[in-house]
Amino acid sequence: MKKLRTRIEKISNIKSASAIFDEAGAIIREGSLVAFPTETVYGLGANGLDADACAKIYEAKGRPSDNPLILHVADRAMIDRAATVTEMAERVLAAFAPGPVTVILPKRDEVPPRVTGGLSTVGIRMPDSDIARALIRAAGVPIAAPSANRSGRPSPTTAAAVFADMEGKIPLILDGGSCRFGVESTIVDCTGERAEILRPGAITREMLAEVLGELAPPPILREEEAPRAPGMKYTHYAPLAPLTLIDAPREKLYDAFCVAVREAAENGKRPGVIVSRELAEALSALVPSKRIAVYGDAGDLSAMAANLYESLRYFDDADADVLFAETVEEAGLGVAIMNRLKKAAGGRIRFID
Numbered sequence: 001m002k003k004l005r006t007r008i009e010k011i012s013n014i015k016s017a018s019a020i021f022d023e024a025g026a027i028i029r030e031g032s033l034v035a036f037p038t039e040t041v042y043g044l045g046a047n048g049l050d051a052d053a054c055a056k057i058y059e060a061k062g063r064p065s066d067n068p069l070i071l072h073v074a075d076r077a078m079i080d081r082a083a084t085v086t087e088m089a090e091r092v093l094a095a096f097a098p099g100p101v102t103v104i105l106p107k108r109d110e111v112p113p114r115v116t117g118g119l120s121t122v123g124i125r126m127p128d129s130d131i132a133r134a135l136i137r138a139a140g141v142p143i144a145a146p147s148a149n150r151s152g153r154p155s156p157t158t159a160a161a162v163f164a165d166m167e168g169k170i171p172l173i174l175d176g177g178s179c180r181f182g183v184e185s186t187i188v189d190c191t192g193e194r195a196e197i198l199r200p201g202a203i204t205r206e207m208l209a210e211v212l213g214e215l216a217p218p219p220i221l222r223e224e225e226a227p228r229a230p231g232m233k234y235t236h237y238a239p240l241a242p243l244t245l246i247d248a249p250r251e252k253l254y255d256a257f258c259v260a261v262r263e264a265a266e267n268g269k270r271p272g273v274i275v276s277r278e279l280a281e282a283l284s285a286l287v288p289s290k291r292i293a294v295y296g297d298a299g300d301l302s303a304m305a306a307n308l309y310e311s312l313r314y315f316d317d318a319d320a321d322v323l324f325a326e327t328v329e330e331a332g333l334g335v336a337i338m339n340r341l342k343k344a345a346g347g348r349i350r351f352i353d
Ligand code: AMP
Pocket: 067, 068, 069, 070, 104, 116, 119, 121, 122, 123, 145, 146, 147, 184, 187, 198
């Protein structure tokens, strides 16, 4: 792949940035890639109706080509161009679009199989981010976009994180600052009898159940989530140093981290921790501050989600060679956070009763 010069354009005000959107829209229409912010994470966008353009996404990410892409749209007309909207999807869209939800729908012929990994269905999302919508409007086509990270790495929630992974591979990154939610959209399959959540996100099961009634039950234990299985083949969102999650009752959490940190140090390792502010303060006597990433106040799930991927990426250059992270309760937004953390940890969890 030819090495490109990657430009970052800071967008502070949509209205005064129309020249940049015109240029970015033209880049998309010409079949090249533009990274852009959304309210979830940064996306790596291509013309979603152009199979060759979408092939460049897989190449830039190093992503397996059977992994389908999500089409990002700016309005209802674009949805109808790409998919057949089921009654179930109507309700999800009415309640949560624009926003951090993706609906899986039967695709129309105009969507190339390359976008959907050969499936007859397509994922559609209408982002709420002004920058994302302005880009889609400027391009005039649905934009296929996965997260703008190299395959397997934590998703980017800042333009700097996109640059770290995509420098030389894409011509343009639109910089809209940090993403509000910080975890990818909730994916809801709306093609069957009952709606099924394929990926948890900021639109929670409880929120969906309010508009849909009963949902398909969550998978008991998908292969990639089997918690104690070693050496799982599935890696995703992974920091460079191996990560272990520590799952302990609140009153035992500090001790559990002390044990893990001391053990690692005795084995000649330099442990880093990803924890709530409260635990960070308690651990400050034991762990140097440069090896502590704080992902928010304990219990503040929104802050934890928003800071999760930056916390994982923080250790790329922070001189730690093993990582330990605090877990959260798997309810509400905590389901999405734990889904990402378990994958980032490749299933390594230390349970303390
Ligand atoms: P990412 O692009 O990294 O946000 O991940 C997109 C994910 O959306 C894929 O890994 C799939 O799990 C899911 N996805 C997209 N399109 C479909 C589809 N047609 N059917 C099922 N899952 C889909």
